[in-house]
Amino acid sequence: MAPAVRQRNQYNGKRELKKLSGRKPPGMGRNEEVPSNPNPADMGIVYPSGDTAFKALLSARFCAAIWNYISDCDETFNYWEPSHYLLFGKGFQTWEYSPKYALRSYTYLLIHVVPAWLYHQLLQPNRLLIFYFSRCLLGLLCAFCEVYFYKSICREFGVQVGRLALAFLVFSAGMFVSSTAFLPSTFSMYMCLLSLGAWYQRKYELAIFTTALSTFVSWPFAALLGVPIAVDMLFRRREIFKFFQWSLISVLVILLPMVKIDSLYFGCLVVAPLNIVYYNVFTSHGPDLYGIEPFHFYFVNLFLNFNLVFVAALITPAMLIIVTWLVPSKPRNSACLPYWLSLMPLYLWGTVFFAQPHKEERFMFPVYPLVCLCGAITVDAIQKLWFRFWVRDMERGTHYLTHTAPIMVVAILISSLLSVARILALYNGYHAPLDLFMELNNLSTEKKLPSEQTINVCTGKEWYRFPSSFFLPDNRWQLQFLKSEFRGQLPQPYSSLPHATSAIPPHMNDENREEPSRYFDVERCHFLVDLDLGVSTELEPNYAQQTDRWTIIKSIPFLDAARSHKFFRAFYIPGVSSKFCSYAPYNLLQSTRFKWGKKEVPSPTR
Template sequence: MVKSPLSFRLRQNAPPPKRKETRKEGNKKPSKCPPPKIEQSKVEVAAPSPLVYPGGDTAFKALLSARFCAAIWSHISDCDETYNFWEPLHYLVFGKGLQTWEYSPEYALRSYTYLMCHAAPAYIYQKIFQPNPLLMFYFIRCILGLTCAFAEVFFYKAVCKEFGVHVGRICFTFLIFSAGMFISSTAFLPSSFTMYTFTAAMAAWWQQKYALSIFLTALGSLLGWPFVAWLGIPIAYDMLIRKKKYLDFFAWSAISLAVILIPMVIIDSVQYGKLVVAPLNIVLYNVLGGHGPNLYGTEPFSFYFINGFINFNFIWVFALASPLALLLNYFFVPSKHRSTLCLPCWLSLSPMFLWLLIFCIQPHKEERFLFPIYPMICLSGAITLDILQKLYFRVLGLIQKIPNGSHYLDKTIIYSLIVLIITSLMGVSRIYALYKNYHAPLDVLMEVNRFPLENNVPEKSQVNVCLGKDWHRYPSSFFLPNSNWNVKLIKSEFKGILPAPYSDGPNATKLIPKHFNDRNEEEPSLYFNVNKCHLLVDLDLGKETEFEPNYAKQKDHWKVIKTYRFLNSEKSNKFFRAFYVPFLSHDGDYVTFADFNLLQSTRLKVKNK
């Protein structure tokens, strides 16, 4: 932590100081934003001491540590991450993996260019060091964490400059300890990628770096998720309506479009064997495709509000209350104290509410859909907390005499510290609950990765690892020891379309599989015969159906070789399964765990290739 030399004679929310310039006064460029007005307040006169806040280097180290923790301990919460990104990436690196209907040339909804951006470092790492595939999985995750940390520290420094140091350090704390950022920061998903790009775009926008903000918004929209272009509306409004920068906006939009989309179309067209504009395809499918994404489950209107509280606790409440807080700030906090440097606060926060407006009314809701605005949730919560401190100080000044020279932080800093402690503890509690309750699939597949070494299985042996009802919890083929091991899907009660292995040969991405459809209809030909499985991954919830028997009880067919504990959500209290509470979140009255088993066939022996 470093001390700022600011005297804070104007207001606490002044931007942090810049380093002294070595160039002559006459060579200095004029500031793009007006300097704060020097006006004296009747109540806020001077801060007794400079504020303490993390510098850029310290902030980066702290954020990077948090993101590396997420890379190592976070589980995969969405099967879309496994089958639409990790599996095709495994194919690009090793020539083997599972394919979904979205990668069929018939539909071509996904971009191989996005995958190749991640495959390039993985391929180089594999060629130089020949690592175990599992190490490659965590290597890629660490790269994602590093990218996220870079975007966040850029965001944090811009927040300090635009909204003030106090807001910046609150936002920084929220970013580090929120469970939402822990989940999203290292997820291999376009929604996480667009979170990086949009976070950096906002930081560039607040610093009046319009060209960079346009390029980053375009990068996230074209290479990541096209719907994120909606978040760029406030930037366009600022440039076109407020600043009249027509030439800059259209010129940089055209340049960004050409630089990103042309190589993307070329790469994807080569991979698919026909002309493909993947961003356009995914928009057409979701907006004009008739059935669209609603085939894959819908959620009630309250879904995001409940999910937001679980992942951000009271930060989410503060964030949603930010419009009301801004109104109170406008009417009851003296206008002479600027709350922002370059832009109206309502305009800066508007992307978050524009995003919520669109996605809350959509029937199909998923946690990852809100990833792009997660840092904005932290910022909105920080601004609300700062305004509440100012309002409290204002009320306090009306009911008792406050000494001349008092600053609002003198009387309110303890309350912000209490809020930060509570929200941080709740964030850590949620993070630990996620690890404790849901990490078992990764632990079991790590056992599969160690299986050849511990059981003297020859390297060239063909081994079938089967998944039944737990197919959606499979972390990826990077957890298998080598390319001779095969993941197979057996019949369960699930009635939708399942992924299938890529075809053999160099042109697999160009071939149209006959067993795929875009209607989520079951395809029986994709099921594997359970009697040909060498290993089986199965969660024992203590109940059976015709297609989901309790394999652990079939002693003549299977033996349990490893068991990990996995949450039985149906038999657990909603609060205690969402947050870890010491002495209460153990297997007992409030939380119930089931056995997540790795089973080995007693009838089928492993054979060499």
């Protein structure tokens, strides 16, 4: 690094540290001290300022907004589709949005829909641009929350842990997947960044309010992350009045307006968080109807998303105990939270959710930032141990970071390379559905399609990879479901009548029973989307081989996981993964039974 650049970075580092370690942050008691940490800038150690951190995080989140695929059909049908209905009057409805059950909240949807509506009214973009605009807004919000969390880490745990955590946040595949997903668990992750960040800065009012936002608006089970904050306030600080005061304020400011809005949309009194808790906890089946996973499911998933950082986070409590015993150091500032309390949210969350039979990747989203934090603390502990046992006595008068920087660099480098390899594997393997449905927008401009006719885009076994109606050119285009081997309940379109959100739709149940009313006649399909795995059944024929009925107009490779090597399908290695992975064509088929443009397509011979 050039001397001038290093000098400027050191100056920026000192200036930022002054922001991070002021005498008394808002919300702290009059006689309480701010946690003090050594000033690395005085030793020539460079670390990112808040502005630099924001630029890095925002770049990563915009990449996720553009390149990330939709990994969960719940995101499509429970959030993108109702949002499309609110914007354009057409979309799919799931049983959770039936007034009879009312598990979901329209208030949560409106937080995302209002900016999209303003964008649509001002610029009149096509629907695909609205989809990516919404994603970019989510990425922007995530970056803001992460910067706040990063500054709080620097204050509570030191800038060394802070810069490690920042590097893990920027590059991790887990944050890439979760940061721009339209899911309540992602919103809870944003609020977790703010609530824990506020807690680490002793801004208890903000910590309570953002925890309540997460609990009421997005996911009631996220209240679990606020338990350590409550323990700190009620039992350590004895601020009982402030805790209940701000809890009441949160109920009045958040929950009551939310109940009012949801009740207007559903046409009856609805408290969506209570309905979610009742269904998942107090019904005989709970969410287990939608599948159960073995105990090790989250271990595998978190390793894929965070690789060695997750392993480091698992052993953080043990590493802290070892460092306390073996590394002589000055006592930690009494104003700091004890480690067992400040890191409790991650392990409390893991204890509860690892034990649940029904497991999904998105259930871990709220604690993804804590995985990065705990991983950073472990790497820092390894550096201290290395300095304690491998640095000569004559050099121990210097700071441990001076002699252990290679450990930090190696940790960041290995975790980042593995994370990038994972991100590339996800993009190369699973991005085809989004690219294929984009082709429909090209067809609407290139072909002379009938202006008054409904155009049916059909799908069978690939129904759960539909990216949303935002990928359909306009309201004339309609996704239709073909009968397949799937035996659960599919969503159905919202009613075209006024006040459809408050009407109880027919043929819906809360037991995931198959509803035959969802299925469409394949003879009436204009286009069909299907994955050709080279196998077929009576209900899932190989449509691409029916050349007298279908013509392939677009085909994109899609990972055939069953025929691919487990490691190379999980991590993309340039020049190597292609030799060990198999890809199947993800096809957009056009029917030969309909007229397109000026020429008439001959009917197939029967």
